[in-house]
Amino acid sequence: MQIDNYLIRQTSLEKLFNNLIGNGKTVFAPQASEKRILFEKVKAFSEITDNYLVTTNAAKSVVFPRTEKLFSYKKTKETTEITDASTEAVPEVVLWGTRPCDAAAFIPLTDTFNGDYPDILYNNRRGKVYLLSFSCATCDEYCFCTSVNGSPGNTAGSDILFTKLSTGDYLAEVITEKGKKLVAENQTLFEAAPEEEKEPNLAKVKTYFNQDEIQAKLQNLFENPVWDEKSRACLGCGSCAFVCPVCSCFDIQDEKHGSKGTRLRCWDSCGFSLFTLHTSGHNPRETQGARWRQRILHKFLYMPDKSKVAGCVGCGRCSRVCPADINILETVTSI
Amino acid sequence: MNNPNIYIPYLMRIEKITQEAPGVKTFRLKFENKQEAEEFEFKAGQFGEYSIVGVGESTFCIASSPTRKGYIECTFRQVGRVTSALASAEEGDVIGFRGPYGNTFPIDEWKGKNLVFIAGGIALPPMRCVIWNALDLRENFEDITIVYGARTVADLVYKHELEEWGNRPDIKLVTTVDPGGETPDWKGEIGFVPSVLEKVAPSAENTIAIVCGPPIMIKFTFPVLEKLGFADHNIYTTLENRMKCGFGKCGRCNVGEKYVCIDGPVFSGEELKLLPAEY
């Protein structure tokens, strides 16, 4: 699709925000708390911070909640009645302030929840999400989007991408139908495209590796000491998976209250020792090294083999959050 | 499945419960919804998620043959929380079932061949489905041999069917129990499945071998088959990695790049050799 360029004044961003709220949309945006910046539901423009690199948590919970009802049931003497959770209305959600890596992460995430078995719960939510991303002007040593086919000004996945220019105003690249719809609803706020180039306003993210080369190398790396070596300090806490915008492994659990209850889908992680444990006690992934290998191979080999897109967008969240200082970039570049 | 929400199970009424062995039961299940019953189709080798709402889901293969319409059966061993809840269900109760999932035994490709079924312990259910499928189409196949073993005589499942198969002139049935597991009137073999198989020594000529059992049995059976001259592509087995979703999303059942729930559970010996040891 042809990308339309506009200028939006710094002062108009708040108007855009207010219009979105006024139109009944729920807005999630980066909000500063004591130590962290989190994607949270916001009601006023003043609650949003623009002083952040990436949020600590990923925006995925908007389409893939941490726990989600699949259905509810009621058991009677005679039978069981099931109420489908996918018929419940889901709100229109604007993700305001996603980074280009966050937006790109929705591509592999959507792949996972589709294929031969389209997941209507995910798709219902995803269909109602608008992604208004902001390019990155800064990066840190954990960022590596340019190694996984991304960039600090990448438009893939976003509906609109804003890039702050030297004047303080923004270049608005309108990428999708959804983006165009928002522009049409807020026409007066979008002015003729600026003259200024986008590129000089973007962070310079070092390219550490080439994803295709890593993919090729991993083909023959299943049995390798690197997995144990790099995961020796791993606590198996699962934080890396929970903050990852692409990780989508889940568990299915039932919750019961008397004769009623729900079946839930809950985030899970391949890093947990119980993840693959058979009831017999046998565990196909016995060691933390085997689990770390699964995480790397899934993201950098299995996913790109299957759908051409890697399962990592280089946001660096997992490495920033890891209590054992395990660094995915360090593992991948050591291969 | 016709429900757009892929997590919603069919409601199934337990029509009949058979106690097969200590801790092992077979459920015959009928669809509560007539239309669902009519539309439901599956093939030998496929599995499903059986559930008690409020407790959870558990993965079993469909143990009845696709040639027997109107119901499905599963045979399971009580080992954990969900299987315990299922084991305490009674005839007439309603349980949940999602499926069928996974690939199938390529039974159409086996036309005109001899079949050797080798099973150990509770692993007869996935095999039973394909055995009955083959027996219901008996004229399509040459010799059919079944080698089945369990720890003790009491642990043998499908006792009535074993008797029926044993009496049929068109099947060669060999049953065995582990040393010490025999009873005074036991007429079958005594010994582990791989060594009994070696003794039975089925010809590998124009023959397909189907092997299901605990990992240890599989491990020792493959070399015997190799010795008997079976090529890897003429051997089939099933893998049982822990599952949740059954349709390639929850991320826990993969062996290397292959998802047991989608690419399996049926694998040929040839495919198995290419897989990393992650099962």
Ligand SMILES: Cc1cc2nc3c(=O)[nH]c(=O)nc-3n(C[C@H](O)[C@H](O)[C@H](O)COP(=O)(O)OP(=O)(O)OC[C@H]3O[C@@H](n4cnc5c(N)ncnc54)[C@H](O)[C@@H]3O)c2cc1C
């Ligand atoms: C393709 C396939 C076919 C199979 N066919 C058969 C068959 O025909 N017959 C048969 O008997 N078996 C079969 N099995 C094995 C069978 O699925 C398991 O034996 C059975 O699911 C385990 O029993 P359970 O659910 O009661 O175990 P539980 O251990 O009670 O597990 C139930 C659920 O509770 C949760 N849970 C339990 N313990 C923990 C824990 N410590 N931490 C977190 N969560 C936990 C998990 O979500 C788990 O799924 C098959 C398996 C596969 C993969």
Ligand code: SF4
């Ligand atoms: S694996 Fe780490 S760096 Fe890659 S997308 Fe997930 S959180 Fe970001």
Ligand code: SF4
């Ligand atoms: S966050 Fe670090 S310690 Fe926790 S599971 Fe991930 S790699 Fe291991």
Ligand code: FES
């Ligand atoms: S059982 Fe969920 S991915 Fe295979």
